[in-house]
Amino acid sequence: MFPIVETSILTPNSKLFKVQAPQIARKAKAGQFVMIRVDEKGERIPLTIADRDPGNGTITIIVQAIGKTSRKMSDLNAGDALQDVVGPLGLPTEIKKYGTVVCVGGGFGMAAMFPIARALKEAGNKIVAVAGARNESLLLWVDRVQEVADEVCITTDDGSRGRQGMVIDALKDVLTDGRKVDLVVAIGPVIMMRAVSKITESLGVETIVSLNPIMVDGTGMCGGCRVTVGEEAKFVCVHGPDFDAHKVNWDELMARLTVYQPQEKAALEKYQCEACKSA
Amino acid sequence: MPPKVERQSMPVQDSDKRAENFDEVALGYSMEQAVLEASRCIQCKKPTCRDGCPVGVEIPQFVKYLRDGDLPNSIKALKSRNNLPAICGRVCPQETQCEVQCILTKKGLPVAVGRLERFVADWERKNGVTVPEIAAPTGHKVAIVGSGPAGLTAAADLARLGHTVVVFEALHMPGGVLSYGIPPFRLPRDVTQAEIDYVRSLGVEIRTNWIVGKTYDVSEMFADGFDAVFLGTGAGLPTFMGVPGENLNGVFSANEFLVRVNLMNAYQFPEYDTPLKLGRHVAVVGAGNVAMDAARVSRRLGAEEVTIVYRRSEAEIPARHEELEHAKEEGIKLKLLTAPTRVLGNEKGWVVGLECQEMALGEPDASGRRRPVPRQGSEFVLETDMVIVAIGTSPNPLVPQSTPALQTSRHGTIIADAETGATTMPGVWAGGDAVTGAATVISAMGAGKRAAASIHAYLLEKATVRA
Ligand SMILES: Cc1cc2nc3c(=O)[nH]c(=O)nc-3n(C[C@H](O)[C@H](O)[C@H](O)COP(=O)(O)OP(=O)(O)OC[C@H]3O[C@@H](n4cnc5c(N)ncnc54)[C@H](O)[C@@H]3O)c2cc1C
Ligand SMILES: Cc1cc2nc3c(=O)[nH]c(=O)nc-3n(C[C@H](O)[C@H](O)[C@H](O)COP(=O)(O)OP(=O)(O)OC[C@H]3O[C@@H](n4cnc5c(N)ncnc54)[C@H](O)[C@@H]3O)c2cc1C
Ligand code: SF4
Ligand code: SF4
Ligand code: FES
Numbered sequence: 001m002f003p004i005v006e007t008s009i010l011t012p013n014s015k016l017f018k019v020q021a022p023q024i025a026r027k028a029k030a031g032q033f034v035m036i037r038v039d040e041k042g043e044r045i046p047l048t049i050a051d052r053d054p055g056n057g058t059i060t061i062i063v064q065a066i067g068k069t070s071r072k073m074s075d076l077n078a079g080d081a082l083q084d085v086v087g088p089l090g091l092p093t094e095i096k097k098y099g100t101v102v103c104v105g106g107g108f109g110m111a112a113m114f115p116i117a118r119a120l121k122e123a124g125n126k127i128v129a130v131a132g133a134r135n136e137s138l139l140l141w142v143d144r145v146q147e148v149a150d151e152v153c154i155t156t157d158d159g160s161r162g163r164q165g166m167v168i169d170a171l172k173d174v175l176t177d178g179r180k181v182d183l184v185v186a187i188g189p190v191i192m193m194r195a196v197s198k199i200t201e202s203l204g205v206e207t208i209v210s211l212n213p214i215m216v217d218g219t220g221m222c223g224g225c226r227v228t229v230g231e232e233a234k235f236v237c238v239h240g241p242d243f244d245a246h247k248v249n250w251d252e253l254m255a256r257l258t259v260y261q262p263q264e265k266a267a268l269e270k271y272q273c274e275a276c277k278s279a
Numbered sequence: 280m281p282p283k284v285e286r287q288s289m290p291v292q293d294s295d296k297r298a299e300n301f302d303e304v305a306l307g308y309s310m311e312q313a314v315l316e317a318s319r320c321i322q323c324k325k326p327t328c329r330d331g332c333p334v335g336v337e338i339p340q341f342v343k344y345l346r347d348g349d350l351p352n353s354i355k356a357l358k359s360r361n362n363l364p365a366i367c368g369r370v371c372p373q374e375t376q377c378e379v380q381c382i383l384t385k386k387g388l389p390v391a392v393g394r395l396e397r398f399v400a401d402w403e404r405k406n407g408v409t410v411p412e413i414a415a416p417t418g419h420k421v422a423i424v425g426s427g428p429a430g431l432t433a434a435a436d437l438a439r440l441g442h443t444v445v446v447f448e449a450l451h452m453p454g455g456v457l458s459y460g461i462p463p464f465r466l467p468r469d470v471t472q473a474e475i476d477y478v479r480s481l482g483v484e485i486r487t488n489w490i491v492g493k494t495y496d497v498s499e500m501f502a503d504g505f506d507a508v509f510l511g512t513g514a515g516l517p518t519f520m521g522v523p524g525e526n527l528n529g530v531f532s533a534n535e536f537l538v539r540v541n542l543m544n545a546y547q548f549p550e551y552d553t554p555l556k557l558g559r560h561v562a563v564v565g566a567g568n569v570a571m572d573a574a575r576v577s578r579r580l581g582a583e584e585v586t587i588v589y590r591r592s593e594a595e596i597p598a599r600h601e602e603l604e605h606a607k608e609e610g611i612k613l614k615l616l617t618a619p620t621r622v623l624g625n626e627k628g629w630v631v632g633l634e635c636q637e638m639a640l641g642e643p644d645a646s647g648r649r650r651p652v653p654r655q656g657s658e659f660v661l662e663t664d665m666v667i668v669a670i671g672t673s674p675n676p677l678v679p680q681s682t683p684a685l686q687t688s689r690h691g692t693i694i695a696d697a698e699t700g701a702t703t704m705p706g707v708w709a710g711g712d713a714v715t716g717a718a719t720v721i722s723a724m725g726a727g728k729r730a731a732a733s734i735h736a737y738l739l740e741k742a743t744v745r746a
Contacts, residue, residue, distance in 0.1 A: 023489070023494050023495065024494065027493070027494065027495075037451060041544070041550065041551045041552060042551075042552050043543060043551075043552040043553040043554075044451075044543070044553075068552055069552055072552075083451070084451040084487070084488050085488065086449070086451070086488040086489075086490060086494070087490075087493065087494065088493060088494075089490070089493060216535055216538055216539060216543070216553075217450065217538060219449050219450075219490060219515075219675065219677070220515075220516055220675055220676075220677070221515040221516060221517070221534055221538070221675065222517065222532060222534050222535035222538050223517045223519065223531075223532040223534065223535055224531070224532075224535045226519075226526055227526075228526055233519065233525070233526060238677075251628075252526055252628070255527075255528055255627070255628030256526065256528060256628075258528070259528050259529075259556055260554040260556060263548065263549075263554035263555075263556070264554060266549065267548070267549045267552060267554065270549055
């Protein structure tokens with residue numbers, strides 16, 4: 001069991017967990033993730049290591065409640081424990097001096113971006129962060145990203161914070177205001193990453209995305225996480241999660257995320273129904 | 280002369296009923312049958328059967344005790360060579376290992392060694408397992424990577440010799456293929472669990488959720504005081520066909536399908552959280568044990584039609600004969616001399632068919648089997664809404680990638696001495712599927728056993744040099 005030592009609610013649908021996992025805290029690098037299982041009957045889901053504290057032996061993960069497992073996890077608190085945590089998985093993000101890097105985060109993506117932005121900053125890059133959400137209350141870890149970014153652009157759909165509009169619009173402005181951008185990194189919902197990829201491809205800016213397909217083991221043994229990159233089938237859990245955005249077959253990835261939709265919906269409804277009965 | 284005893288047949292669950300449940304298919308001998316079967320063994324002075332067993336089970340000895348009704352001594356004799364007899368008795372390909380070498384095959388059917396082994400092991404499980412004597416602690420520490428049959432066997436042998444043994448397992452459950460691959464109707468969970476508990480009872484510590492190469496490296500093991508390392512990481516990486524349409528929704532590797540069902544209990548969704556998507560007409564590509572298991576699981580989960588698509592003829596089918604027969608009895612169809620060329624999908628990205636080509640058998644290839652050659656213009660479409668690819672696996676590269684001193688072959692297998700299991704890196708041994716490529720439970724156990732003996736000798740020598 002992996003004890004949860006601290007939790008905090010970040011936005012109405014996302015929660016931060018500090019989990020005791022000394023060996024993972026010791027080894028994790030920016031861009032890597034863990035697979036967790038909430039309890040004996042749980043499924044394995046991938047979550048990004050948003051931060052780590054090797055001294056205390058903890059890792060920080062941020063969960064956005066969308067389906068049964070992420071909700072079940074969101075119902076846990078300090079003093080509870082996760083059944084399984086394994087990692088750090090995936091290849092670390094390639095950290096080097098690129099020049100100016102624009103980091104685009106949507107949803108839990110900004111938290112997943114944080115360690116990457118920090119490492120890129122430490123490697124001497126200029127960091128421009130672009131964060132977006134539907135409204136101010138859904139913005140995640142903007143303060144922490146502000147610590148490491150040279151510039152932060154915030155957008156909300158309703159204009160409750162920053163400028164009104166979509167992340168994509170803000171990104172477009174940054175890319176076309178005359179400065180030289182050497183790399184774009186985007187993490188978030190697939191729809192957002194695909195939109196980012198379209199823009200940067202048309203502008204010829206190198207772009208890395210951190211893909212989030214459905215995974216089972218996270219160690220390369222099931223092939224469930226495969227995506228087509230260029231002409232090749234890649235297993236995201238071992239060959240990624242970072243890939244060249246312009247080579248990803250986005251339609252295929254979007255389709256593959258829907259494989260279990262009816263079952264996921266039923267499981268969530270059942271869970272919520274049971275939760276309200278016991279409440 | 281006493282009347283000649285026939286080879287005792289194995290009672291099985293009715294094929295209609297069993298195609299609907301995950302209970303074990305083979306029910307096991309009764310005491311009476313077991314004793315009768317044991318009496319068929321003529322107790323050869325030079326038992327050829329034993330030569331066929333990779334772990335050298337003292338077959339005549341344990342069979343004799345069984346024949347005489349002395350089960351405590353029978354299990355003791357069995358376990359002196361085999362740490363996991365309840366598993367081997369169920370899944371060993373006995374027909375090509377010990378039984379094929381039984382002297383009785385000259386005139387008739389061999390002694391049913393595997394079934395007897397299963398009987399004796401099951402008897403012990405029901406009547407209480409005794410922990411054997413363990414040698415005094417040697418002070419040496421050995422790390423085992425992977426908890427499949429190779430790792431468990433090496434761990435058990437080394438623990439019995441007095442070494443401190445820690446097993447590192449990537450998944451949340453130990454057992455390797457025994458836990459995630461072979462379905463419960465062939466190898467019930469409580470059997471595997473009991474065998475793993477036995478290995479633990481010898482003092483072996485099993486740490487799950489440790490991926491060597493990620494969580495922990497081989498070099499760190501030596502720095503942390505381990506004196507030797509055994510790699511039993513298996514061959515768990517799925518191979519795909521490389522045909523167009525293979526990433527469509529509804530195409531799965533057999534590994535993904537079986538992991539969801541066996542390891543994650545998806546067959547009990549939504550009680551368990553992991554979902555499964557099952558088609559009405561499932562096509563399974565390949566015809567090894569893995570393909571048979573995937574087909575039989577699909578059937579049990581309610582697929583209306585299950586078809587095995589195999590590019591050679593029935594004679595070349597690599598699965599155990601018994602598995603093939605059971606599959607057929609359960610209504611699984613065979614589409615032989617057929618090779619997929621493309622997976623067809625609809626506008627939503629879901630599988631609707633498998634385009635195939637008919638094959639003819641040509642000249643024998645390197646494996647000695649006749650090579651299938653496509654028959655021009657023979658393409659046809661098999662209607663299917665789910666394709667399971669079971670055409671082989673290769674070793675996971677995580678350990679070699681993180682351990683530069685370890686040499687691997689062109690196929691990604693770890694290079695190790697066939698006799699001792701020693702690798703190209705001092706202090707590191709390897710065995711099982713990680714070295715041979717996908718093989719069998721008993722060959723992995725044999726490799727674990729030989730490596731344990733070699734590690735033991737190395738540690739003793741090290742101790743004398745040090746002293
Ligand atoms: C490498 C990686 C890192 C990730 N990091 C984080 C993280 O730090 N924080 C976080 O909250 N989430 C993260 N995710 C996504 C997270 O794994 C999924 O949200 C989770 O698996 C959903 O499980 P569930 O049972 O709650 O929902 P489900 O019921 O399984 O899914 C509900 C709906 O969400 C969609 N969905 C399912 N799986 C995913 C997925 N992997 N990605 C996106 N959408 C999905 C499906 O379309 C589905 O219909 C990451 C995914 C990957 C692959
Ligand atoms: C579906 C199926 C059915 C089969 N049926 C039969 C049968 O009927 N009879 C038979 O004899 N054989 C059968 N086999 C083959 C047999 O199961 C294997 O040959 C055998 O399990 C190999 O044993 P192993 O110990 O080498 O590896 P495995 O059983 O594969 O175990 C390897 C273990 O190492 C772990 N591991 C891998 N990498 C790492 C790492 N980096 N760090 C930590 N742990 C790691 C894995 O998670 C796994 O638990 C079958 C195989 C399959 C897949
Ligand atoms: S372990 Fe397998 S090969 Fe050896 S005697 Fe038993 S059944 Fe035969
Ligand atoms: S070869 Fe056959 S008859 Fe002879 S000892 Fe072995 S099992 Fe018995
Ligand atoms: S999650 Fe199974 S191979 Fe990537």
